[in-house]
Structure formats: structure tokens, C-alpha cells
Amino acid sequence: MVVVMKENATEEQIQKVIARLVNMNFDVHRSTGVSKTIIGAIGDKRGVDPRTIEVMEGVYEVLRITEPYKLAGRTFHPEDTIIRIKDVVIGGDEVVVMAGPCSVESEEQIDTIAAAVKRAGAKVLRGGAFKPRTSPYSFQGLGEKGLRMLREAADRYGLLVVSEVMDKNKVPLVMEYADILQVGARNMQNYDLLKALGRVRKPVLLKRGMAATIEETLLSAEYIMAGGNYEVILCERGIRTFENYTRNTMDISAIPVFQKLSHLPVIADPSHGTGIRDKVAPMARAAVAAGAHGLIIEVHHDPENALSDGPQSLYPAQFEKLMQECQIISQAIGKKMDLRLPPAKALAAG
Ligand code: PEP
Ligand code: MN
Numbered sequence: 001m002v003v004v005m006k007e008n009a010t011e012e013q014i015q016k017v018i019a020r021l022v023n024m025n026f027d028v029h030r031s032t033g034v035s036k037t038i039i040g041a042i043g044d045k046r047g048v049d050p051r052t053i054e055v056m057e058g059v060y061e062v063l064r065i066t067e068p069y070k071l072a073g074r075t076f077h078p079e080d081t082i083i084r085i086k087d088v089v090i091g092g093d094e095v096v097v098m099a100g101p102c103s104v105e106s107e108e109q110i111d112t113i114a115a116a117v118k119r120a121g122a123k124v125l126r127g128g129a130f131k132p133r134t135s136p137y138s139f140q141g142l143g144e145k146g147l148r149m150l151r152e153a154a155d156r157y158g159l160l161v162v163s164e165v166m167d168k169n170k171v172p173l174v175m176e177y178a179d180i181l182q183v184g185a186r187n188m189q190n191y192d193l194l195k196a197l198g199r200v201r202k203p204v205l206l207k208r209g210m211a212a213t214i215e216e217t218l219l220s221a222e223y224i225m226a227g228g229n230y231e232v233i234l235c236e237r238g239i240r241t242f243e244n245y246t247r248n249t250m251d252i253s254a255i256p257v258f259q260k261l262s263h264l265p266v267i268a269d270p271s272h273g274t275g276i277r278d279k280v281a282p283m284a285r286a287a288v289a290a291g292a293h294g295l296i297i298e299v300h301h302d303p304e305n306a307l308s309d310g311p312q313s314l315y316p317a318q319f320e321k322l323m324q325e326c327q328i329i330s331q332a333i334g335k336k337m338d339l340r341l342p343p344a345k346a347l348a349a350g
Contacts, residue, residue, distance in 0.1 A: 002063045003039040003053055013058030014039070020056065024048060036060070046070070067261065069218040071225035072232070077263045083203050083231045085160055085179050088123045090203075090233060091265030095330045095337045096294035098124035098162050098180075098267070099319060102309035103131055103139060104146035107153075112301045114153035116316035120323045121339030124180065125150065125159040126296055130166045131308060132186045139307040147177035162205055162296070168196035175202055185210050185237055185272070188220050198227015205296070207235045207269065210248060214257050221264060234258050234266045235296065236287075238273030247275020247312070250283045255290040267294035271312045277303070280314055281322045288329045295326070 003021070005014055014030075014037050021028050026041035050062040067073045082091040090096050099117040104110050104127040114125050129146030131139065142149070147163060154161045162180040165171055166187060174181055180203045187193055188209035197204050204224055208217045221232045236255055238248025250273030258266045268287030270280045284295050300306045300313035314322065327337040 001041050001045055001048075001050060001053075002065060003041065004060045004063065005037040005039070005058050006060045007035050009037060009058030009060075013056070017053060017056055017059060020053065024052075067218075068215075069222040069262070071230070072218045072221040072262050072264060074261060074263050079263060081230065081263045081265060083233065083265060085203060088160055090267075091293050093335045095288055095292065095326060095335055096124065096267075097122045097323065097326070097337070098126045098160075098294065098296040099299045100126035100150075101300050101306065102271075102298050102313065103128045103307050104142055104150050105307050107149050109301075110149050110153040111156070113299055113316070114157045114159060116301060117299055117319065118157040118159055120316070120320040121327075121337065122323075123160060124162050124296075125154040125157075126162050126182075126298070128164050128308070130164055130170065130174070132164070132166055132184050133308070144173060144177075147174065151177040165193070165197075168193045171196050171200060175200060179203070180205050180233070183207060183220075185212075188212055188217065191223060194220055194223035195227055198224045198229045200229060201231075202229070203231040203233060204229065205233045205235055205267070207237045207272075208239065208251075208254065210238070210240045212239070214254055214261070218258075218262055221262070232264050233294075234262065234264050235269055236266065236273070236292075237269035238275075246273075246279060248273055250274055250286075252283070252286050252290050255287060255292050259291060265293040266291075267296055268292040269296045271296070271298040271309070271314075275312045277312055277314060277318075280312060281318065281325070284322055285325055285329055288326045288335075289333065291333065297322075 018028050021041045026043040029040040031038050054062045099122040101113050127150045129141045131141035160179040162182050163178040164182040164184050165174040182205045185207045224232050238250045241249040243249050255266055270283035298313040299319045303310035303313040330337045
């Protein structure tokens with residue numbers, strides 16, 4: 001970091017700052033210009049609060065020159081992270097789509113939706129069994145029963161499973177059924193959960209918190225990676241702003257920003273990003289055009305009767321049309337989307 005002293009800083013104040021930085025194990029380089037003294041501090045500043053120096057007498061400002069997320073950042077890992085789960089590759093030039101209901105509701109419901117999303121070309125079946133609902137009186141999910149239904153439906157159609165884990169004690173249970181562990185927006189800063197996910201070896205889908213900056217999101221990814229689990233997928237799912245026409249404001253610009261700062265795959269969730277069915281497809285297309293490595297989309301065959309997030313769930317036919325549009329867009333930017341179905345006998349064999 002670089003410490004810029006005020007023009008009228010005294011030699012004593014400068015020496016105190018230098019002593020403090022040395023004490024914090026930094027290599028210090030002083031340069032005295034015509035009007036200002038600048039102190040360069042080189043070393044591991046992880047865990048250092050810049051305000052410690054900022055509040056010292058004679059200091060004008062403290063500038064950070066490296067990012068605080070060493071593992072999630074591109075500086076020390078310039079090439080993209082590619083995550084391979086069975087035959088699905090996330091983070092490469094293929095746009096991978098995860099789709100399914102907000103919540104698993106019944107065997108019949110998840111089977112119908114799994115068949116529909118598979119037909120349209122999705123690779124991963126989504127569905128919540130542990131639901132973080134704003135109201136304690138809303139449907140909370142089917143728990144392990146729901147996870148089992150989700151896994152069985154996914155296996156019948158040759159899909160992977162992504163499902164949310166809300167509690168660090170439930171990580172082993174959700175891991176038994178899911179291929180990708182989802183951290184919801186409300187839990188992005190649940191540091192005990194992030195640490196627990198750092199200890200396992202399964203890909204994590206980390207959703208951006210609804211009031212989280214891009215840097216805070218990357219620091220949450222860093223928590224998981226610091227534990228040794230390097231397979232983190234970032235997800236932009238809209239942030240809370242002053243705008244009320246949509247449930248959240250879908251921050252499409254976060255996609256290229258994340259990709260510039262981090263090597264991790266970035267996907268987009270236009271369902272929660274907008275909260276309104278007719279806004280989902282436009283934002284999904286925009287996310288693909290912006291370079292997202294994938295999408296996660298809520299689909300329901302009977303959204304009027306869905307137990308959660310019906311108004312933002314696409315009908316299967318809308319989803320199928322969207323997939324075809326996204327395929328065209330991905331080709332236009334040098335990527336691909338594989339919508340082909342596997343041979344019928346592979347489908348039958350599950
Ligand atoms: C969900 O995926 O159903 C969900 C609750 O998402 P988020 O955490 O982004 O609100
Ligand atoms: Mn939902």
C-alpha cells in the first residue's frame with residue numbers, strides 16, 4: 001500500500017508512520033517530493049485494516065495497490081478456472097444452464113420440470129430443499145426428502161444437481177445429494193458456513209449478497225478458497241437498489257467486472273435478478289451477451305400454484321425458446337451452447 005502524507009506533515013509524524021509500518025512487518029520505502037512525502041509499504045497486508053494508518057496524524061490518504069483476495073483474484077492466477085463435474089465443464093467457452101423450480105415440492109413436480117429443462121438443453125437441475133424465506137410462515141422446503149426427490153429426478157434425466165445449503169451443520173447432508181452446493185444471497189456473509197465449505201471438496205455456487213459489493217463477494221469466495229476448496233462459481237443475482245419496478249436490480253455489469261478481477265467462473269441468475277417472469281428472458285440474453293459462463297433459471301410447469309417464486313418462474317415453453325436464443329447469442333460472441341440431447345438409450349438408462 002501507499003501512504004500519502006499531508007503537505008504540512010512533520011518529520012516526527014512521518015517517522016511515527018514508518019515505525020508503525022515496520023512494526024506491522026512491511027518493507028518501507030520513503031520518497032520525499034517537493035511538497036509531499038509518500039511512503040510505500042510492501043508486504044503481506046492481508047488482515048491489515050488501512051484505517052490503522054489512515055487515522056494517524058499527518059496522513060493524507062492510504063491507497064491500496066493490490067487486491068485483498070489473493071486466491072480468488074487474477075493477479076496470482078491469470079488463467080480462467082475450469083470446473084469439471086462429470087461431463088459438464090463450467091468456466092470454459094460453453095455456456096452452461098442450470099434450471100428448475102425455486103423449491104422441490106413433490107416427486108411429480110420435480111420429475112415434470114426435470115424432463116422439461118433437460119429437453120430444452122439444461123445441464124444442471126436446480127431446486128431448493130432448504131429455503132431461506134423472508135417470512136418464517138412461508139414454505140421452508142422439504143429438507144432431506146426434497147433432496148432425495150431432486151437427486152432421483154436428476155439421475156433419471158442425466159442432469160447434475162445444484163441445491164442450497166443454509167447451515168454449516170447441513171453441509172454433509174446436502175453433499176450426499178448435490179453436485180454443486182449453493183450459498184444463497186442471504187448467506188453470502190455467513191462466514192462459518194463459508195469456512196465449512198472451504199473444508200469440503202465439492203464445487204460451490206456463491207451468490208452475491210443483495211447488498212454486497214463486488215469486492216465483498218470476492219472476499220466471500222476467498223473464505224471458501226482459503227480452506228482449500230478452489231472450485232467456486234460466482235453468481236450475480238441482482239442487488240437491492242432504490243428501484244421498485246423489479247424485485248432486485250440485475251447488475252449485468254458485474255459479470256465483466258468479476259471476470260476481470262477473478263479467474264473464477266461467473267454465472268447469472270436473472271430470475272432473482274428481476275423477480276418478474278417477463279423480465280427474465282431479456283436479462284438472461286443480456287447476461288450471455290455480457291460473457292457469463294452460465295445461467296441459473298427458475299422454471300415451473302404450474303407457476304400459479306408454485307410454493308415459492310412462481311411469479312418469476314418461466315413456463316417450460318418460454319425456457320425452451322430462451323435456450324435457443326441464448327445459443328444464437330453465445331455463437332455470436334465465440335462461445336457455444338450444447339442443446340443436443342444424448343441418445344435415447346442413454347436417457348432411458350438415466
Ligand atoms: C434461490 O435460488 O431460490 C434463492 C433463494 O436465491 P437467492 O439466494 O439468490 O435469493
Ligand atoms: Mn427462488
